[in-house]
Amino acid sequence: MSQEQVLLINSVRLWTAVQGTGLPMVLCHGGPGSYDYLGPVADMVPDLCQIVRYDQRGSGRSQLVGPYDVFTFVDDLEGLRRHFNFERWIVGGHSWGAGLALAYAVRFPVRTSAVLHIAGTGIDDRWHDEYRENRLNALREIEREEYQRLRAQREHVEGSEQERILGRLRTLSRMTDVFDPNQVDNLPSFDEYPVSNEANEKVGADWKNYTRDSRFRQSVYNLSMPVLFLHGACDPRPSHFIETLASKLPRSTFASIPESGHCPWVEKPDEVKASLRQFVVDYVIKETVGASRL
Numbered sequence: 153m154s155q156e157q158v159l160l161i162n163s164v165r166l167w168t169a170v171q172g173t174g175l176p177m178v179l180c181h182g183g184p185g186s187y188d189y190l191g192p193v194a195d196m197v198p199d200l201c202q203i204v205r206y207d208q209r210g211s212g213r214s215q216l217v218g219p220y221d222v223f224t225f226v227d228d229l230e231g232l233r234r235h236f237n238f239e240r241w242i243v244g245g246h247s248w249g250a251g252l253a254l255a256y257a258v259r260f261p262v263r264t265s266a267v268l269h270i271a272g273t274g275i276d277d278r279w280h281d282e283y284r285e286n287r288l289n290a291l292r293e294i295e296r297e298e299y300q301r302l303r304a305q306r307e308h309v310e311g312s313e314q315e316r317i318l319g320r321l322r323t324l325s326r327m328t329d330v331f332d333p334n335q336v337d338n339l340p341s342f343d344e345y346p347v348s349n350e351a352n353e354k355v356g357a358d359w360k361n362y363t364r365d366s367r368f369r370q371s372v373y374n375l376s377m378p379v380l381f382l383h384g385a386c387d388p389r390p391s392h393f394i395e396t397l398a399s400k401l402p403r404s405t406f407a408s409i410p411e412s413g414h415c416p417w418v419e420k421p422d423e424v425k426a427s428l429r430q431f432v433v434d435y436v437i438k439e440t441v442g443a444s445r446l
Contacts, residue, residue: 154191154205158213161231162224167213168206168232172198175265175432176238178229179205182247184220184359185352187212189340190246192417193270196425200432201242204232208252210351220354222362226256233263242432244268247414251275251359257379258371266435267379268428271414274393275363275372286388290328299324318349329414331386338418372397378435379404382427384412384419405431 154171167187171194179190187207194203207214209228218224229252233241243264245253250272257264273279288296299321306317322342330336362368381398383391385408398406407427412419 154194159232159235161235162209162228164209164217164228165215166206166209166228166232168204170202170204170236171195172201172203174199174201176233176236176241177201177203177268178232178241178243179203179268180229180243180245180249180252181205181208182245182249183211183347183352184208184225184248184355185211185348185350186340186342187214187345190249192421193244193246193424193428196417196421196428197432200429204236204241206232208351210348212345216348218350218354220351221358222252222255222355225252225355226259229256230260230263233260239263240265242266242268244270245272246270247272248356248359251362254372254375255362255368257375257377258368261375261377264377266377266431267375268431269379269381269394271383271387271389271416272381272394273389274397275369276393276397277360277363279390279393282390283388286390287325287328290388291324295324295327315349322347328388331384331411331413331419335413335419339415373400375401376403378431380427380431380435381406382416382424383408384414384416385410386412387414387416389414403435405435 154169156169158165158167179194181188181190188205190205194205208225210216210220240263243253243256250269253267257267291299302317302321306314326336326339379401381394383394395406398404409416409420409423417424
């Protein structure tokens, strides 16, 4: 059972949910511009961690206020940590949220006990071309043609027609995000609240600038805390970029979850739970206990 509340953080009202006891952890949803759907992941470790989930600014139940950029989103995360008075916490995220977790760890390494990177895209911006190809190849021919046609049209329309096209593109993309087509309806859905296209476009563009900055990339390579890279083996977002990134960090673990796509906890919950719990116990709790005895 989680306790929900809306907090004033960094001058913006953010919806939050807290559950569990133990080491502090925060989970950052993807998008940008979507909202929290990571309850099933939090439910895997409530006996080990006190988990904070939240809707990022401009999305879901949080206030629709900018600016929408990576620096501000990291500020919001740090504001949440200070509110809960956590000295350090495990910073985790899924998809775009995994990138946000890396950005936070780079800026606040002393406050980051570990990083959980689930199905993210890493920091090599070459991933996108391969992802687009993988996604198109996963669609049937008629769906592929529709997807390409809508992609071309969306640049020339506005208002409700643009919203309709973006919604259909998301639906087609969801179909490529699973290993088992029967699991599509079990993926997170965003029917209850609007998805913020403004936040998606602005934060997404800013994240590209981050990943193209050699100083930022080197700072990621220099992260000294434990990092778990967890990736669905059948995610159209190519895993080899993530495995390469993991190989460059001094204390990272790369776990590929077989027969699963972009939300591996949906298709292979037992495997994700085992990897997550092992990481928390072996790399975080033991280290924390050891440090407290020094």
